[in-house]
Amino acid sequence: xxxxxxxxxxxxxxxxxxxxxxxxxxxxxxxxxxxxxxxxxxxxxxxxxxxxxxxxxxxxxxxxxxxxxxxxxxxxxxxxxxxxxxxxxxxxxxxxxxxxxxxxxxxxxxxxxxxxxxxxxxxxxxxxxxxxxxxxxxxxxxxxxxxxxxxxxxxxxxxxxxxxxxxxxxxxxxxxxxxxxxxxxxxxxxxxxxxxxxxxxxxxxxxxxxxxxxxxxxxxxxxxxxxxxxxxxxxxxxxxxxxxxxxxxxxxxxxxxxxxxxxxxxxxxxxxxxxxxxxxxxxxxxxxxxxxxxxxxxxxxxxxxxxxxxxxxxxxxxxxxxxxxxxxxxxxxxxxxxxxxxxxxxxxxxxxxxxxxxxxxxxxxx
Amino acid sequence: xxxxxxxxxxxxxxxxxxxxxxxxxxxxxxxxxxxxxxxxxxxxxxxxxxxxxxxxxxxxxxxxxxxxxxxxxxxxxxxxxxxxxxxxxxxxxxxxxxxxxxxxxxxxxxxxxxxxxxxxxxxxxxxxxxxxxxxxxxxxxxxxxxxxxxxxxxxxxxxxxxxxxxxxxxxxxxxxxxxxxxxxxxxxxxxxxxxxxxxxxxxxxxxxxxxxxxxxxxxxxxxxxxxxxxxxxxxxxxxxxxxxxxxxxxxxxxxxxxxxxxxxxxxxxxxxxxxxxxxxxxxxxxxxxxxxxxxxxxxxxxxxxxxxxxxxxxxxxxxxxx
Ligand SMILES: Nc1ncnc2c1ncn2[C@@H]1O[C@H](COP(=O)(O)OP(=O)(O)O)[C@@H](O)[C@H]1O
Ligand SMILES: [Mg+2]
Numbered sequence: 221x222x223x224x225x226x227x228x229x230x231x232x233x234x235x236x237x238x239x240x241x242x243x244x245x246x247x248x249x250x251x252x253x254x255x256x257x258x259x260x261x262x263x264x265x266x267x268x269x270x271x272x273x274x275x276x277x278x279x280x281x282x283x284x285x286x287x288x289x290x291x292x293x294x295x296x297x298x299x300x301x302x303x304x305x306x307x308x309x310x311x312x313x314x315x316x317x318x319x320x321x322x323x324x325x326x327x328x329x330x331x332x333x334x335x336x337x338x339x340x341x342x343x344x345x346x347x348x349x350x351x352x353x354x355x356x357x358x359x360x361x362x363x364x365x366x367x368x369x370x371x372x373x374x375x376x377x378x379x380x381x382x383x384x385x386x387x388x389x390x391x392x393x394x395x396x397x398x399x400x401x402x403x404x405x406x407x408x409x410x411x412x413x414x415x416x417x418x419x420x421x422x423x424x425x426x427x428x429x430x431x432x433x434x435x436x437x438x439x440x441x442x443x444x445x446x447x448x449x450x451x452x453x454x455x456x457x458x459x460x461x462x463x464x465x466x467x468x469x470x471x472x473x474x475x476x477x478x479x480x481x482x483x484x485x486x487x488x489x490x491x492x493x494x495x496x497x498x499x500x501x502x503x504x505x506x507x508x509x510x511x512x513x514x515x516x517x518x519x520x521x522x523x524x525x526x527x528x529x530x531x532x533x534x535x536x537x538x539x540x541x542x543x544x545x546x547x548x549x550x551x552x553x554x555x556x557x558x559x560x561x562x563x564x565x566x567x568x569x570x571x572x573x574x575x576x577x578x579x580x581x582x583x584x585x586x
Numbered sequence: 587x588x589x590x591x592x593x594x595x596x597x598x599x600x601x602x603x604x605x606x607x608x609x610x611x612x613x614x615x616x617x618x619x620x621x622x623x624x625x626x627x628x629x630x631x632x633x634x635x636x637x638x639x640x641x642x643x644x645x646x647x648x649x650x651x652x653x654x655x656x657x658x659x660x661x662x663x664x665x666x667x668x669x670x671x672x673x674x675x676x677x678x679x680x681x682x683x684x685x686x687x688x689x690x691x692x693x694x695x696x697x698x699x700x701x702x703x704x705x706x707x708x709x710x711x712x713x714x715x716x717x718x719x720x721x722x723x724x725x726x727x728x729x730x731x732x733x734x735x736x737x738x739x740x741x742x743x744x745x746x747x748x749x750x751x752x753x754x755x756x757x758x759x760x761x762x763x764x765x766x767x768x769x770x771x772x773x774x775x776x777x778x779x780x781x782x783x784x785x786x787x788x789x790x791x792x793x794x795x796x797x798x799x800x801x802x803x804x805x806x807x808x809x810x811x812x813x814x815x816x817x818x819x820x821x822x823x824x825x826x827x828x829x830x831x832x833x834x835x836x837x838x839x840x841x842x843x844x845x846x847x848x849x850x851x852x853x854x855x856x857x858x859x860x861x862x863x864x865x866x867x868x869x870x871x872x873x874x875x876x877x878x879x880x881x882x883x884x885x886x887x888x889x890x891x892x893x894x895x896x897x898x899x900x901x902x903x904x905x906x907x908x
Contacts, residue, residue: 272805293811305802309824318820319810370810 222283222296222373222406223248224269229278231264238264240430241278246408246423248373251400254410255417256427257453262410263378265427269408270297270376282374295374298367302379304359306351312338312362313347316369337369340402341395357388361395368403377409381416393419414454418442426450448575451502457532459569460508460543464501466493473581476501476570479539480516481561488570488578499578502569505532505546510559517560519543524555535561637886643879650873663880674880682856683864684888690773690848690860691841694780698837699830701781702788709789710796720793727786735850738779742766742851769857776848776858780841788833795829796822831900835893842889861885 224246231239238261246252254262267273269280271292280288287295306315316334338344341361351359360380367375377396381389397420400407411417417424418438426433426441426449434446445451451459464476467483474490477483478501486501493499510519510533519535522542526549533545533553543561553559570578644663648656665673674680709720726734741748742765750762765775799822807817845862852858854867865885869878 270809272808291811292809297809299806299809301802301806303800303802305800305806307803307806307821308800309821319807319812366806366810 224374224406224408225279225281226269227279227281229265229268229280230276231261231268231273232276238430239268242430242432243278244425244432244435246406249404249406251397251407251409251420251422252425253417253421253423254408254425254427255412255414255453256433258412260427261430262412262427266299266376266378266408266410269295269374270299271295272299296372297374297376298370298372299376300360300363300367300378300380302382304351304363304383306359306362306366308351311348311350312343312354312365315351315362316366319366319370333369333371334365337365340368340399341365356384357392360384360392364396364399368399372405374406374408375403377407379411380409382411382413389416396420414456418454424454426453444577445502445569446577448500448502448571448577451569451571451577455504457505457544457546459502459504462501462503462541462543464499464570466490466495466497466499468495469493471581474570480519480537480541481563482516484563484565484568486565486568486570487581489581490570490578493572493578498573500571500575502571503563503567505544507564507567508543508545509562509564510535510545510547510553511562513558513560518558519561521553521555521557521559524551524553533559535559640879640882640886643875644883646876648875648879650870650875653875656876659876663876664884674877674884679856679859680861680864680881680884683859683861686773686858687842687844687860687862690777690780690844690858691838694777694784695834695837695841697777697781698784698788699834701785702833703792703826703830705785705789706792706796709793723789724786726783727790729783731783731846732850734783735779735847738775738782739766739851742775766851767855769855772852772855772858776851779847779851780844783847784837784840788830788837791829791833792826795826799825835896835900838896839889839893842892843885861888 224244226242226244228241228243229239230237230241242265254265256262264273268275271287271290271294275288279286282295292299307318310318313334316337317330320330320333334347335344338347341364343358343361343365346354346358346362351362354362360383363380380396381392384392393416396407396409400420409416409420418441421438423435424438424441425435428449434441434450436444436446441450441454445454448461452461462478462481464478467475467477469475469490471491473485473487474493475483475485476499484501490499513519519537519541521533522536523534525532525534528549530549531547531551531553533547533551535543535545545561547553572578643656645658645660646656647659647662661673663673665671665675705723709716709723729737740746742750744750744762744764744767747762747765749765750759753759754762763771765771803821804817807821812820843862844860845866848858848860848863849866854863854871859867861881862885865878865881867878868874868881872878
């Protein structure tokens with residue numbers, strides 16, 4: 221059983237608190253992605269699980285064993301490093317065999333295991349080469365092969381694709397997903413790239429400054445972010461935020477005023493919020509549709525990005541609200557136009573002054 | 587712009603590019619020669635000329651008092667038959683000094699390498715005040731050999747030396763040892779002094795190599811649960827080998843022509859006499875410039891031979907094994 225439980229895990233380096241009381245439960249065979257901005261403690265959390273750093277406080281359980289004081293090997297983890305960490309003087313085969321030989325596996329099984337791993341990762345023609353003679357993607361696969369060859373219950377990845385170019389990254393992303401399906405081992409994957417997180421994860425853990433901001437499936441995080449931070453971090457182009465003022469709140473919803481857009485009725489439970497309180501209204505670019513200008517609702521088109529399958533329109537208005545809208549590629553809108561904007565209340569997010577998302581009213585709750 | 591530059595530098599197959607490429611290359615070759623010439627002239631003056639003169643003297647009967655009136659005698663200084671074999675190559679004292687030199691070189695460089703690696707590993711660890719320790723470690727290397735040899739001569743002095751004093755007070759010996767006079771001990775005395783002096787040099791080169799090592803490889807090894815000793819022999823040692831080979835050849839060349847430590851500590855004693863000491867004795871004390879030059883020439887040939895053999899054997903490692 222390679223499930224992982226973190227119970228109020230903390231890490232301090234001297235007096236700097238890097239991880240603050242993180243509790244998390246990871247099922248056996250799950251693909252979990254830690255995502256967050258650079259410096260938020262993703263690598264540190266992964267290294268705590270790996271056993272490369274000691275845990276200052278809290279309990280780490282793997283299966284039903286407390287592993288705080290076990291070595292990485294005893295925890296049964298394998299790790300793929302951002303910089304690959306291949307032994308430069310060893311061939312691909314030796315790189316993979318180096319960790320295996322120790323497990324007192326017979327010569328036969330070492331060779332068998334490596335050949336099997338090499339076959340899965342299509343490394344067979346490269347087995348005799350040194351890392352220097354490999355491309356970035358090949359090195360990446362060798363690093364994964366080395367971690368896999370020991371057949372650990374838990375595979376850890378620290379930004380494994382960040383040194384690859386964009387197309388290779390997409391390809392390797394698919395290979396990792398395929399590999400997870402095939403091996404069925406628990407995988408914990410660190411990235412700062414929310415696209416990687418969205419595409420790979422069963423469960424995404426959004427970290428911010430050493431604590432968990434939200435845990436959930438990619439769909440939950442995208443459609444029901446629990447905070448303004450998560451809402452802004454997940455999705456590209458990022459969610460639009462507009463200042464809003466609460467006008468009225470009833471059992472079935474609330475009414476807010478947004479400068480430029482006027483009063484809008486939204487399905488949020490805001491009875492606990494004082495009238496006149498300032499809120500933050502969030503809407504994703506694809507839910508913000510431009511139309512003909514009307515009244516105060518006037519936005520200048522600052523730029524239009526043509527992306528082939530769609531266009532991104534960057535907008536600005538008299539009150540300096542900068543917004544992004546995503547429309548079909550055939551849009552007639554060009555730079556310098558003036559448009560109005562319409563938002564679908566079903567897709568609006570509302571955040572209070574503490575940046576927490578307001579609950580939706582009963583009928584609309586998911 | 588950039589692609590145009592690389593095309594020229596890369597000497598690609600574009601018709602005009604190739605022509606321009608050769609011109610560029612010719613200009614580069616000329617620039618290389620211009621930069622090299624002063625050094626080549628300098629080398630010829632300070633190394634080539636004395637070497638040729640030594641070689642010439644080795645074929646004459648020149649003596650220190652009358653260098654001018656020397657006459658050519660061929661290879662007689664090296665080997666001649668005149669009712670028995672004579673010449674450097676027939677002198678058992680010469681072969682004794684060759685043996686001493688090789689013994690000294692192998693043992694001292696061997697000890698320096700092992701100790702240097704250990705010291706470097708310690709200094710590479712993270713501990714408080716390591717900058718200070720690193721600086722302190724370099725002191726033996728920074729002291730001129732004559733000074734440190736003289737210092738050790740006092741410390742090793744059989745009657746007043748601190749080494750004997752310490753050993754006696756610790757109860758390890760009952761009587762003072764004649765470190766530099768006793769034929770059985772003197773070689774070890776000079777080796778100890780040389781090791782003391784040159785270990786920091788090896789340690790410094792190894793430390794530089796250690797700091798270039800990819801730290802993530804060690805974390806990977808830790809995750810895989812590989813024993814640190816195994817990691818040292820299978821990862822660290824192979825990766826610092828090029829630096830180690832450079833350190834060893836520097837030290838070996840120094841040790842093969844060792845003179846100062848030995849001359850200060852043991853003078854002309856045959857138990858520690860090296861090739862350099864032998865040549866000096868012939869040339870200065872016995873005033874026989876021809877014979878001494880022959881010994882010097884042989885010393886040069888032996889060192890050159892060992893260097894070439896070493897570079898040949900170590901070429902894969904030294905060349906970065908590509
Ligand atoms: N060994 C260390 N000593 C002191 N501070 C550290 C150490 N490792 C990481 N940190 C700090 O912890 C924070 C989180 O680092 P890290 O986990 O590498 O972030 P991420 O991987 O999310 O970019 C950073 O502010 C970093 O400076
Ligand atoms: Mg990181």
